[in-house]
Amino acid sequence: MPELSTVHHPLYQLRRTPFHARTSQLCLPHNWRRWGGCLAAGSYDLGLDREYWAIRNHAALIDISPLIKYEITGRDAARLLHRLTPRDIHRMQVGQVYYTGWCDDDGKLLDDGTVTRIGEQSFRLTAAEPQYRWLALNAVGMQVQVTELTEQLAALSLQGPKSRAILNLACEQPVDSLKYFRMAFNRIAGKPVSVSRTGYTGDLGYEIWMDATDALVIWDALMAAGHDYGITPTGILAMDMARVEAGLFMLDVDYTSASHAWIPGQRSSPYEMGLGWTVNLDKQGYFVGRRALEREHREGSSWKLVGLEIDWEGLEREYAAVGMPPQVPASAVRGSIPVYAGPRQVGYASTSTWSPVLKKYIALVHLQQPYFTPGTKVEIEVTVEHHRRKSPATVVTLPFYDPEWKKK
Amino acid sequence: MTNAEILIVGAGHNGLVTAAYLAQAGKKVLVLEQRATAGGQLAGATLASGATVPGLHPAGQLRPVIVKELDLARHGLTMSAADAAYVSALPDGGSLRLVSSANDVATIEAIRRLSPRDAGCWPEFVGFMNRAAAFLDAAYSTTMPRLPKIELRWDGLPLASLALKLRRMGGKDMFRVMRSLSMSAVEFTEEWFESEPINAAIAGVAIHGVTLGSMSAGTGFTLIHNWLNRGGLAHRTTTGGPQGLTDALVKAVLTNGGEIRTGAGVAQILVEHQRVLGVRLESGEELKASTVVSSADPRRTLLGLVGAPELPPEFVWQTQSIRMRGSVAKLFVQTDGRHRLPEGTVAIAPTLKYLERAYDSTKYGEMSQDPYLEVTTSGADVMVHVQFATYALRNADWGSMRPELEKRAIDTLALHFPAFKGSVQSVQSITPVDLEQTWGLTEGDLNHGQLILDQIFFMRPLPGWSNHRTPIDGLYLCGSGLHGGGGISGTPGRNAARALLRG
Ligand SMILES: Cc1cc2nc3c(=O)[nH]c(=O)nc-3n(C[C@H](O)[C@H](O)[C@H](O)COP(=O)(O)OP(=O)(O)OC[C@H]3O[C@@H](n4cnc5c(N)ncnc54)[C@H](O)[C@@H]3O)c2cc1C
Numbered sequence: 038m039p040e041l042s043t044v045h046h047p048l049y050q051l052r053r054t055p056f057h058a059r060t061s062q063l064c065l066p067h068n069w070r071r072w073g074g075c076l077a078a079g080s081y082d083l084g085l086d087r088e089y090w091a092i093r094n095h096a097a098l099i100d101i102s103p104l105i106k107y108e109i110t111g112r113d114a115a116r117l118l119h120r121l122t123p124r125d126i127h128r129m130q131v132g133q134v135y136y137t138g139w140c141d142d143d144g145k146l147l148d149d150g151t152v153t154r155i156g157e158q159s160f161r162l163t164a165a166e167p168q169y170r171w172l173a174l175n176a177v178g179m180q181v182q183v184t185e186l187t188e189q190l191a192a193l194s195l196q197g198p199k200s201r202a203i204l205n206l207a208c209e210q211p212v213d214s215l216k217y218f219r220m221a222f223n224r225i226a227g228k229p230v231s232v233s234r235t236g237y238t239g240d241l242g243y244e245i246w247m248d249a250t251d252a253l254v255i256w257d258a259l260m261a262a263g264h265d266y267g268i269t270p271t272g273i274l275a276m277d278m279a280r281v282e283a284g285l286f287m288l289d290v291d292y293t294s295a296s297h298a299w300i301p302g303q304r305s306s307p308y309e310m311g312l313g314w315t316v317n318l319d320k321q322g323y324f325v326g327r328r329a330l331e332r333e334h335r336e337g338s339s340w341k342l343v344g345l346e347i348d349w350e351g352l353e354r355e356y357a358a359v360g361m362p363p364q365v366p367a368s369a370v371r372g373s374i375p376v377y378a379g380p381r382q383v384g385y386a387s388t389s390t391w392s393p394v395l396k397k398y399i400a401l402v403h404l405q406q407p408y409f410t411p412g413t414k415v416e417i418e419v420t421v422e423h424h425r426r427k428s429p430a431t432v433v434t435l436p437f438y439d440p441e442w443k444k445k
Numbered sequence: 446m447t448n449a450e451i452l453i454v455g456a457g458h459n460g461l462v463t464a465a466y467l468a469q470a471g472k473k474v475l476v477l478e479q480r481a482t483a484g485g486q487l488a489g490a491t492l493a494s495g496a497t498v499p500g501l502h503p504a505g506q507l508r509p510v511i512v513k514e515l516d517l518a519r520h521g522l523t524m525s526a527a528d529a530a531y532v533s534a535l536p537d538g539g540s541l542r543l544v545s546s547a548n549d550v551a552t553i554e555a556i557r558r559l560s561p562r563d564a565g566c567w568p569e570f571v572g573f574m575n576r577a578a579a580f581l582d583a584a585y586s587t588t589m590p591r592l593p594k595i596e597l598r599w600d601g602l603p604l605a606s607l608a609l610k611l612r613r614m615g616g617k618d619m620f621r622v623m624r625s626l627s628m629s630a631v632e633f634t635e636e637w638f639e640s641e642p643i644n645a646a647i648a649g650v651a652i653h654g655v656t657l658g659s660m661s662a663g664t665g666f667t668l669i670h671n672w673l674n675r676g677g678l679a680h681r682t683t684t685g686g687p688q689g690l691t692d693a694l695v696k697a698v699l700t701n702g703g704e705i706r707t708g709a710g711v712a713q714i715l716v717e718h719q720r721v722l723g724v725r726l727e728s729g730e731e732l733k734a735s736t737v738v739s740s741a742d743p744r745r746t747l748l749g750l751v752g753a754p755e756l757p758p759e760f761v762w763q764t765q766s767i768r769m770r771g772s773v774a775k776l777f778v779q780t781d782g783r784h785r786l787p788e789g790t791v792a793i794a795p796t797l798k799y800l801e802r803a804y805d806s807t808k809y810g811e812m813s814q815d816p817y818l819e820v821t822t823s824g825a826d827v828m829v830h831v832q833f834a835t836y837a838l839r840n841a842d843w844g845s846m847r848p849e850l851e852k853r854a855i856d857t858l859a860l861h862f863p864a865f866k867g868s869v870q871s872v873q874s875i876t877p878v879d880l881e882q883t884w885g886l887t888e889g890d891l892n893h894g895q896l897i898l899d900q901i902f903f904m905r906p907l908p909g910w911s912n913h914r915t916p917i918d919g920l921y922l923c924g925s926g927l928h929g930g931g932g933i934s935g936t937p938g939r940n941a942a943r944a945l946l947r948g
Contacts, residue, residue, distance in 0.1 A: 120754060142757035177761050178753035323719060323755050 051076045054102035055191040055252035063270050070273055073103035073165070073187075080272035085368055086393070091269035092238050092279045093394050096197035098259060099271045101237075101244065102252075104150075105164040106186040107172065113179035114158050121175050122152065123307060123330060125320040129154045134218045134233050137315045138307045139171075144329030145295035145304035147171065148288060149312075151235060153220050161186075161246075165288040171296075175325065191252040195259065196242035196279070198442055199266040204232065204243055207262035212243065217444040226251075226258040237276060239283020241442045277369040281390045281401055284344060284435025286310060290371045291342065291387040291401055306330065308338040309403075311435060341409035344433040345376065345386060347398040347417055351429040359422045365391035365398055376402055377416045377427060383408045386417060392437060399437050400430075408432065449475035449704065451736045451945075452724055454711045454750070455885070455924065457485020460740030461694035461705075462507070462938030463923040463945075465515050467738075468701035470946055475732070476698065477724065479710030479885060484691035485740070486891065487933065490883050496873045498777050500687045501884070501891075503790070503821035503828055504680035505933030507690065508582065514939075515697045522683060522693035529679035530789035533646035534861035536796065540787065541642050545677025547571040559640040570637050571677075576614060577622045578673035583610045585673075585929035585936045588944060589903035589911035627898060628665035631797050641796055649794030649817060650678050654931070655896050656770040656833065658804030659797045663898040670896060674932035679790040680821065690933075714739070714750040714920060721919035724750075738941060740924035741885055742893035743906040744769060751917060760916050763907045767926070768900060771877040771889025772807050774834035776854050779871045782825040785864035793818040793857055803833055810839025812850060816857055827865070829854050836877035836889040843876040850874055892931030893924050902928060913944040921945055 052075045054060070060078050068079040077100065080088055091097040109117060119126040122137045129135060131154050138149035150163035162168075172183045195203060204212045209224035212232060220233035228251040236242030247255050260268060280287070288294060292305040307316050307330070316330055352363045369390035376384040389400035400417065408415060411434045416427040453464045456478035464474045482488045489499040506524055507517070528549065533541045541559070544552045547568040557564035587607040611619050625633055630651035634644035648659040651668035658664075675681060683689050698705060710727040714737055723733040739746040744767055747753075753761045794800055794817055803813040812834050819830040831854045838846060851872050859866035877889025886893070894900055903911045905928045913921045923941030925931035 116754065142759060171758065174758040174762050177758075177765065178748065322717075325758060328719060 052188075054100055055249040056100045056102065056193070056256055058253055059256050060100055060270065064272075068272065068274075072273060073105060075103040077103055078270075078272040079274045081270050085275045085278065088269055088271040088275035089278055089393060091267065091271055092196050092240055092275060094198065095267035095269070096195060096199040096203055096263055097238075097269050097271035097275065098256075098263065099194040099196065099273070099276055101192045101194045102190075102249075104187070104192060105167055106190050106192075107162045107164070107168065108155075108159065108184045108186050109162060109172070109181060110159040110184075111179075111181040112158060113176075113181040114160050117172070117176050117179055117181045117183075118152055118160055118162070119320070119322065120324050121172070123316040123324055123326065124152070125317045126152065127321070131156055132220050134220050134235055135315075136218070136235075138310065138312050140307065140326035140330070141295045142326055142329065143295065143304070144306050144326035144333060145298075146292060146307060146310060147294050147296055151233075153231075153233060155220070155231075166294065189249055191247050191249045193245045193247075193256065193259065194236055194238075194242065194276075195245065195263075195268075196236045196238040196240050196271075196276075198241050198440075199263075199268075200242050203259065203263040203266050203268060207258050208232065215243075226254045228255055230255065237283070237285055238279035239285065239436055239438055239443060240279070240440060241445075274368050277371075277388075278390045278392070281369055281388050281399060282392050282394065282436065282438035284311075284401070284437060286342060286401060287388070305340070305342075306333055306338065308333050309340045309342065311342045337406070339406050340384075340403055341406070342401060342403055342435075343409045343411070344435045344437055345400045345402040345415070345417065345430050346433050346437075347400070347419075347428055347430045349398070352398065352419065355419060355421045355426045355428055359424075361422065367391075374400070375418045376404065376430070377418070378408055378413075383415065395438055397437070401435075402432075404432065447475050447704075447732050447734070449473045449732075449734060451475070451738060452477060452732060452734045453738045453740065453923070454714070454724070454746070455479075455485065455740035456483035456705055456707065457740050457924060458487055458505075458507070458690065458694060458933060458935055459924045459930065459938035459941075460485070460738075461691070461698055462511060462515070462935040463738055463740065463942045464703050464705075465694060465697040465701060466939060466942030467945065468698055468703035469515065470942075474698070474703040476703065476705040477709040477711050477726070477732075478705065478707045479727070480883075481707055483695050483705055483707060484688070486884055486886075487687040487691050492873070492875070492879060492883060498775075498873050498875060499828075501775060501875070502687045502933060504682045505687050505690055506674075506676065506681055506683055507933070507935040508586070508939070510586070511935045511939055515694075517693045517697060520693040520696035520700070521685070522689060525682045525684070528677065529681050530787075531646065531650075531678035532787045532789050532791045533642065533649065534791065534793050534795065535642050538861070541646055542787075542789075543646060543678055545571055545574075545672075545679065556640070556643060559642060560638070563638040563640045563643055566637055573618070573621070574669065574672050574677075576618055577625065577669045580611065580614055580619070580622050581669050581673050583607055584902065585934070586940065588913070588940055589905075589928050591909050591911055592903045594909065622669070625665040625669065627662055629662055630659045630664040630668055631801075633665040633668065634797075645794045645797050645800060646792060647678065648797055648800055649792040649819065650675070652800055652804065652817065652832065653819060653830070654773060654891055656772045656804075656807055656835070657897070659800035661804070666898065666901065667896050670932065674934050687933075711741075711750055713752075714746070714917075716751055716755045716917050716920075719755070719917050721917055736919045736921070736945070738921040738923050738945065740922075740938070742769070742887050742890065742924060743767060743922055743926040744887045744894075745885065746922060747915065751915075751920065755917065757916055760907075767906065768895045768897065769888040769890035769893075770807075770895055771836040771880055771886065771891060772833040773880075773889070773891055774831040774850055774854075774877065775875040776827075776829040776831060776851060777873040777875075778827040778829060778855070778869055780825045780827055780865070780868035781870055782868065783864060784822065784825070784827055784862065784868040786820060786822050786827060786862055788822065791820040791822075793820070793861060807833045807835040810835060810837055812838070812846060812853065814853070816853060818854060818858055820858060829858065834877060836881070843878040847874055847876060850876065891925075893926030894931075896931060905930075913941045
């Protein structure tokens with residue numbers, strides 16, 4: 038039976054993250070998901086409420102080790118990232134973190150992640166998908182080393198209003214002075230870590246990067262320090278709801294990488310994804326996609342990712358017609374849902390969710406020009422008792438949820 | 446300082462042709478050549494050893510349309526009308542003398558001695574080869590569409606006129622040409638002739654200058670290509686030889702107001718935001734210009750002079766993937782005159798297998814034990830073209846292999862012409878590494894990119910870039926790495942000038 042042996046080949050098996058010894062003990066419902074070839078806990082409970090509210094009210098501890106990570110060092114390290122991304126990397130200070138997408142030469146997104154300047158000539162890049170070929174291609178003619186650290190470097194995300202207090206207890210140095218999108222070295226349980234004030238929830242939060250061999254000690258130290266603050270191991274499904282509220286999109290869910298697109302129409306530019314703020318057309322020198330992005334900037338984009346709030350009364354009316362109270366999904370829905378202006382479809386939602394903190398039904402939507410203007414009234418399809426209906430909705434700017442403590 | 450609008454990198458014959466056309470059209474051009482003399486591979490050189498060698502080519506001619514349009518006759522260029530002889534040394538010690546014309550009585554008689562049937566085929570073969578070469582000539586002087594994205598506005602008209610020319614060739618011929626391109630020299634010649642010495646003699650021309658064997662697919666194409674550039678099997682000379690050709694082109698540039706600077710190597714093509722700004726010379730001097738045309742090979746131009754960091758990543762990958770693979774060496778032998786070699790172009794290509802075996806060695810990073818040779822003489826001077834001497838030797842380097850190269854070439858030639866060995870007085874050799882270092886040819890590739898099926902027509906220099914342009918605005922390519930190259934013809938140079946003038 039050759040198929041069996043193929044299935045058992047190590048290549049086809051999901052890897053375990055360095056925290057598996059802890060997360061597997063906690064993941065009672067065995068709600069595992071796949072993330073970057075790893076086993077990732079979807080949730081540690083049958084429902085998502087406890088974990089979701091930990092993100093918004095106290096502190097959630099999320100294993101984000103499956104992120105693809107590269108270390109980029111050498112004389113031309115900054116030059117490589119300056120060429121790769123539309124951001125002005127030469128202006129970046131040591132200890133600064135940039136969020137950015139990067140494009141092919143048609144100005145269409147390939148992936149997105151964070152760039153951290155670790156030192157003058159050393160950077161860390163995170164990505165949703167492996168980028169080695171692309172990095173190597175962009176590095177031709179440069180003096181730079183690209184090393185993948187995905188498996189050596191474990192990472193935890195500590196998100197929520199109490200995350201700072203917990204880190205102050207757990208870390209050797211307080212993190213009070215660490216500003217939004219900055220990184221600093223520190224120690225937890227005597228082990229070296231780097232702590233960046235970043236996250237994927239739109240709340241106050243930190244990401245902690247460590248050697249994989251130190252992973253369990255640091256997990257334990259954080260859980261102990263966070264005990265009195267209600268620290269909660271959290272899976273990626275609750276994070277998925279939080280990231281929609283924060284207006285953050287996800288590769289393969291909210292956009293397709295230009296390297297995987299079957300047809301040109303599946304690709305998206307940074308402008309179309311609302312990342313115009315990351316595109317620095319004034320910066321020096323060539324960067325990949327520059328020409329195409331200049332053109333799009335001049336001529337305007339035909340699509341845009343924006344927020345959509347589904348009007349509650351409209352939803353209520355549709356359900357009332359069949360004698361039911363409105364139904365909302367229990368977790369974020371990753372699926373395309375048509376959006377209409379009158380009889381015409383003018384876009385689609387790519388992720389939609391009930392927002393417990395806002396008490397609203399919200400969605401990340403891709404709309405055609407001019408419907409992406411905030412305040413525009415459109416309709417979104419809802420399936421009411423197996424029948425397709427339309428419910429009124431309003432275009433809003435992202436993010437939906439932006440607590441004052443996020444950047445303070 | 447310069448007030449030139451257009452800078453041309455490299456004074457090879459293609460760079461000079463481009464310069465002459467542009468100057469003729471009233472543009473202010475300045476040609477920058479790294480070496481001390483113009484002419485590229487047509488010009489001689491002083492080697493690192495201090496020895497001087499004449500031009501690499503025994504002969505060469507430009508396409509008649511170029512001679513006419515640039516009025517090169519006025520600048521002293523005349524083509525020889527005489528049909529030159531191609532002499533193949535046979536395994537039995539005899540030789541086969543072929544003149545590439547349909548009705549040459551002596552040629553037909555020589556073939557009859559090998560095979561009466563083949564003698565009957567010769568006129569038809571020559572006729573077909575001439576028509577096939579004419580087809581290739583028409584294709585070469587047509588700028589290819591930028592597949593996969595054809596723009597009818599630019600590509601439509603030239604393609605339509607090419608199609609018309611093809612139609613005039615007749616359906617049967619056209620089909621036969623198409624079929625021949627992808628065949629091997631062995632398959633192709635065996636369809637025409639039954640006699641091995643004839644087939645091997647022809648196959649020698651098919652593998653000449655390329656890193657391919659007689660059994661490699663696509664040597665049907667290289668045969669037609671070389672037939673076109675030579676005007677048959679043998680080299681045809683111009684008055685004054687290759688130097689006369691360079692001199693006429695230089696005069697054409699200068700009399701039209703163009704300038705040529707030798708000893709002016711370009712270190713960097715200056716670029717900002719994918720637009721050309723000028724060049725920086727090796728001396729550090731910077732010259733500003735909004736247009737730069739390079740006749741250096743595409744890899745050297747793009748990755749060396751522009752630099753990968755200024756180019757789109759996929760384009761960098763494509764450029765890195767251009768196959769450049771030199772395997773030609775040359776010997777310049779001074780004799781006491783008693784070498785007893787026949788006149789004309791002499792080939793050591795005794796059998797089809799001999800040629801394939803000579804090529805085999807390159808696969809293993811070795812020099813041919815028994816190389817294929819092509820020899821021309823000029824009085825007591827003997828010039829030997831040696832194949833295969835691969836650029837990428839596996840367990841050796843060209844610093845130490847030079848004596849072995851000279852020995853193998855001389856021994857091989859002496860095997861067929863015993864008097865030669867005793868006549869040798871001194872030898873100068875050029876290895877693929879010399880070609881790279883002195884003539885600026887990446888990996889010693891004479892053609893600026895191998896002449897293989899996936900690197901010709903609309904795929905030369907790269908698919909999607911057959912219009913002489915590059916991702917850098919204002920930077921054009923005009924050398925042998927372009928459609929119509931390699932070889933001496935001037936076609937890529939002419940095409941580049943026309944593309945540029947069309948705007
Ligand atoms: C022995 C031999 C046999 C051959 N046989 C065949 C054959 O059978 N069939 C065939 O098709 N072709 C053959 N060729 C190849 C043919 O000769 C070449 O394709 C042709 O000569 C190239 O002409 P070119 O003008 O394009 O380039 P080149 O003659 O190579 O000229 C390029 C010029 O650019 C200059 N240059 C390069 N870099 C710089 C720089 N940075 N700054 C300034 N100048 C620079 C170089 O010095 C050179 O002068 C043969 C070549 C040789 C040597």
